Amino acid sequence: MSENMARPTKTQVRQEMPTQDPQVRNTNYNEVALGYTDELALAEASRCIQCKKPRCVTGCPVEVRIPEFIKALREGDMWGAVDALKDKNNLPAVCGRVCPQETQCEELCVLARKGAPVAIGRLERYVADWERQQGIKIPERAISCGRSIAIIGAGPAGLTCAGDLAKMGYQVTILEALHSPGGVLIYGIPEFRLPKDVVRAEVEYVKSLGVEIKLNSVVGKLYTIEELLAEGYDGIFLGTGAGLPMFMDIPGENCNGVYSANEFLTRVNLMKAYRFPEFDTPVKVGKVVAVVGAGNVAMDASRCAKRLGAEEVHIIYRRSREEVPARAEEVHHAEEEGIIFDFLTNPVEIHGGEGNWVTGIRCMRMALGEPDASGRRRPVAIEGSEFDMDCQTVIMALGTRPNPLVFSDAPRLERTRYGTVVANEQTGRTKMECVWAGGDIVTGAATVISAMGAGKRAAADMHAYLCSDRSEPWWQEPAA
């Protein structure tokens, strides 16, 4: 090992991360990916060639100082690695687990062109997990700048924005609608992919920076945005995500046993329905479960359904394997665990029986036609191809839109026809002065890390604006 460390070779292979056996893990909620051992982490870290102009950093929405943390790691300076990592990223243990590194930092790694990129995400997780095991270092509180900020939503965007502002000396209050902070990290992503202890530890870190989190606080109901500004907050950041579930509007969708993925995952993850009756919230899973959609949420829902005892879980997707929006790794994990993929298939009706319970789903076979606005080939129904499939549970994982609740009594916030808020994606500024927004509420459903990037950019712009003489116009059309 030490030889390798001294002289990294180009041929050295990317270290795989150990995982639980698929046939064991699909019956438990323990984490699937087990993390690097010290040896594996050192071996992987030694592959980094420490580019002078690191391209990986430019691929990271929060610009983590990647070569520096890897360098510290392989020199055995673990606290140095932690500092380099957390300088830019308030939630590294989360990012190391759920970021799509293959299309971000790792895609741009120079070693990617020669075979396999450095496994940056796995190393990030290793460093963050190491710190958590030591006991997270409580940072020194910044000197107060005398300004206060309200952040709506304790998800990835809000937590990141809050952490950065607190580090700059702002008094930050996060208003969270649910009884537990974390947003999608806590209600959406399952325990086996992102343990809730990890989320709690990262939230504790943000709180240790001086951020106050008020739970059960539904903005739009308990307070309006106008009221928060009138109360004296200098600025507001909206990071309420995209929490409104979509349905297909097909017959039978209101049968018992039809869930939105949001409801299904909220019951399982936030409310711990997998531990019913120890926890009070139940969830129903039949022998055969049909999950409609093929994004990351669909993968999470199908893998939860399997763990809850479903014998057969189908992913029903109207396009083909090439168009699947979920991360390749998630699809791979789902397939390993026995999830069945029905491509080029689209539901047209849900059948209900006794007690209005789901008995099956009618689907059509699809073919791919000309590319549509998204650039993907448009799925076209094949006439006469209808077929019925028996199932007792249907989970609609069709995507989500921003929840309009936060916009109650906020007419000055302009919205798009998709329900997202109009904001400059570089600065986060909305059309309403002193109100910034970022994450899924602006982009529609996207990734944890892109929301974190937006939270970070907004924090920087909030600081710049609030410290300025405010002579420049608040709203500038974003450059095309």
Add this chain to the structure above:
Amino acid sequence: MYEILSKQDVAPVSKLFVVSAPEIARKAKPGQFLIVRTDAEGERIPLTIADFDREAGTVTMVFQEVGKTTKQMGKMEAGDVLSDVVGPLGLPSEIEYYGTVLCVGGGVGIAPVYPIARALKAAGNYVISIIGARNVNLLFWEDKMRSVSDELIVCTDDGSYARKALVTEPMKELLGSVRRIDRIWAIGPAIMMKFCTLTSKPFNVPTIVSLNSVMVDGTGMCGACRVEVGGQTRFVCVHGPEFDGHQVNWDLLLSRQRMYLTEEKRATEEYDHECTCGTRAV
């Protein structure tokens, strides 16, 4: 944490909590609801606001002990704390001057009807109220309802108190009389509300109901509470809880309310067992 400031047994199985929640009290309006969670393992249950006091910073909730969570709540006392109270959720009742209004409260539904009747009265309406329950043990707030009504009719299904009748009977008599009723609020169990709307339908009097569907978050993110109103899917938590009762698909609501019957029964049985055996501190 939300402290229970006082507890009352309004009826043998119906309890009332006055809970400290100043921020919610500041914003609460008749017709809105709360989501309550007792403890870290608890479920989130919706309870319609029975009263609020902005100055004292309190909200009042009334619940009937029917399942595990409500039984567990029934054992809590003043000084205990509820882990979570969220609200005020849903849209408030549309309170304005209509003329003569009829407020019908059945069973535990008497509680949410009270602040609505009070507000309607304050808006200048002539308020006729009907309150009823299966039997006298489930009846409460006769005095409170009388204080906000110009006329009050009390009935029980079994005749154990006051008039022996279902609430729909005096309702039908009023609607069939020469008196003009401009609007009706009917709140109670789904089956009662269904029959109230069937009663008022031939008379074409707008009838507002407050739907009590299964919920998780109560803020529009899960869709557990979806119902069909006028042929369209609506979320009770954000589009309601009040709807035009003549447009509601009652059979769908009734079937969806039964979705977790088996699990509710199991949780309640295990809870009752634990309470009797004392294996779990309450």
